[in-house]
Amino acid sequence: MSINSSGWRPSLGANDMVQDVTGTVTGNRGLLLEEPLLFELGTAETCGVDLPVPDPAAANRLGGLERDDALALPGLSEPETVRHYTRLSRQNYAIDLGIFPLGSCTMKHNPRLNEKVARLPGFADLHPLQPITTVQGALGVMAELGEWLLRLTNMAGVAMSPKAGAHGELCGILCIRAALEARGDAREVILVPDSAHGTNPATAAFANYRVESIPGTPDGRVDFEALKARLGPDVAAVMITNPNTCGLFERDMKAISDAVHAAGAFVYCDGANFNAIVGKVRPGDLGVDAMHINLHKTFSTPHGGGGPGSGPVVLSEALAPFAPLPFVVQTADGYHLVEEEGAAEAGGEQAFGRMSAFHGQMGMFTRALAYILSHGADGLKQVAEDAVLSANYMLRSLDDVLDAPFGASGPCMHEALFSDKGFADGLSTIDVAKALIDEGFHPMTMYFPLVVHGAMLVEPTECESKATLDQFIGALRNIAERARAGDSALAQTPTLAPRRRLDETLAARKPRLVWQG
């Protein structure tokens, strides 16, 4: 069958309508409903919003630039719209449906209280450029959340405006560059361990640094000796993820920081894995100079199918003066937002400018603050402990059937790393992942970190009950045993999901990125 671009299959003959895949006329399978594209459903005349009918004779002041071509944007009525997006939604897996053990992604429960408070008109219906006398509560949220982040990390300053983790990385690296420039010390190189997230080298390159890779040790940690040997006057910073992407705590972190500082460079810590240590260990105590905090990971703001995120950056005393605009300060008469003017008077004379328009992801700040207040210092400590406990439980419940490359390197932190070593020929990590889909689970992170062949990174988070963990472990044990035994049926999975495996090569070879009609 060719790609269906003709709508509700009207052009197909009667014989074509019975598909061998489903055996149904419609392509639906009970509650698994197929849904056409919006462009196959809507018309240019349909509208789901009641608006005044424009007067075609009305004069305008559009400078002679009235739109003279069709927009070709079909509309749907409200019932059709609700149905279209509801039917589409049912083709998604989500944390609300079950465990989502993507390593490095920290898919935890999204409390609905946080959604509720973010929608209070006093937060949701505020313009970013209102006079500050009318937004004191909003600035208060930024200040209060910032204070929590500083206390939890034992750092000196925080930049709230970065819009996601990678944007926070960029903010931290730009602070480092600004601090080095301020002392007239041009450095060109950033060292990144080979196990790092891809955003780390991409960020360093984006900020015009040359990236050099630092190898790991056989036990899954940064090679401290190799790192020390490479430090020198050309090195601006080291970007380290701690806990690292192999799921291990960098035991030498404090010594690494000391060595980096002694060489005149800075320590950037990728905070993507902060959930393992939140409320338990403060990065400032380990010598970190800058770390972004993914509010959409550790502090549970919803991932939303790929964002929005939020990536505030905490900074050491050495870097805090260089934090970007804007920032919030409190005086006797209330909160102030320091923007393009008055920065010097407010102690921001070295602030390096804006990272984006306006003041950051307010909608995420309210959610994260509600999450933090709900947990308190004691609850956040429990978060880290339960997350680490659950990951170790995964590790030790599976390491007899799955290769755990660093299983002997000590306890893991909040994620357990396995590999496809020992699988029968022709089967690999992707087959285990896809078989988990048929069992009703979202797979773990596949093929990352890159330093482990066929990596499977499992992050259960603190939000799963023991019964859920046991069910997942039971399914994964069964699949792992079949992979070792060479059950070729695994290579055909999934067969029970809304779609079988998709042809990614075809998608890339002949990109169809918009509907052509």
Next chain:
Amino acid sequence: MRYLPLTEADRADMLARIGAPSVDALFVDVPETARLAGPVEGLPGHAGELAVERHMTRLAARNVNAGSVPFFLGAGAYRHHIPASVDHLIQRGEYLTAYTPYQPEIAQGTLQMLFEFQTQVARLLGCDVANASMYDGSTACWEAIAMAARITKRKKAILSSGLHPHYVSTVQTMARFTGDAIVYTAPELAAEPDTAALIGRIDADTSCVVVQYPDILGRIGDLSALADAVHAAGALLVAVVTEPVALGAIRSPGAMGADIVVGEGQSLGVGLQFGGPYLGLFATRDKYVRQMPGRLVGETLDAAGRRGFVLTLSTREQHIRREKATSNICTNSGLCALAFSIHMTLLGEKGLRALAAENHRLACRTADRLAKVPGVKLVNTAFFNEFALEIAGDARAVVRALAAKDVLAGVSLGRLYPDHSELAGGLLVAVTETVSEEDIEALAAGLEEALA
């Protein structure tokens, strides 16, 4: 703690399986000096839902929300009515609590929605292709400049004086570190955009010209001649749209020759939210698709021959290319893209045109009314739903004075350009379908009183 399912008995069983004496034993690799004995000191303990809601509600009550007063602010963020179904649908857990669609077999809902979003954005902006979203308009603007530099292998961008000053600042921040040259001067309170001056600045080193449409003062100018001049110099035209509703009334930048069109999508489906999260739009021509930043969704087939969608062309992206990626962006604005797409679907072409017409009608009416206020002069000859006034006084002080009387009058140019005293009399007034006749009268009366 209501969000933590493990019981003490569970924890004990799990420790037994692990073979560890205590949870603290699992943190053995943390240097001893960095291990905290108890919860972080000086911070409160956990709190129930009621207590947290009460605290947050008190903070919210210290703000004046836009819907409670006559409201005329724009300058890159616009208050439109959002149909109730939009917020209902984006709160479905299948969208809200899903991750980036890395496992396409169980993420077709997000992937198809993003494919539809890409198509809507490309058509609205008049381009061939669009990506699955960026953080916001300002960061999309910088990414467009970086992309133009990759394509032209030149490092000089000329910014229109009509570009939003926060976008300018964002670009200047990035350029300071990358070494790109940025040419920019602040705007004047003139009736027309600075197209002629921009054309005069183009030279053989120019990678792109960046022009906002409508611009920061709400002015609208034909981009065709500028596009021709840019292309004659081997450079690219980047157009920035901060109010996409305008494109229901005026020609698209792509149709006038823009090579890359970026925008802020907040105005459809995404509320004001004090500035974020918003939604970066990014569209371009087919031939530049492999230089685009960010995620792209493409159509393909599954193993049974059924249509499906996947993330594609990811060899541009950081998780594959690392330091050679087109951008470091990872998480984008997926849920905001969904809200935009649902709102656009509810409107359709007919609704978008009607919405744009209503905005323009009310803006014309407001401009005429305010121009009658002594000491107020309308700057623009052409505008969509936002225009600049020049008032006989310090607009920033006037805005503050009116705020004290519960009228949010607009955005003063003094707030946006604090270093340019010659703009101190400038006031930007945005008028959307949410503005009533009573609101217009309240603003006029407030200005009359303030300028008397």
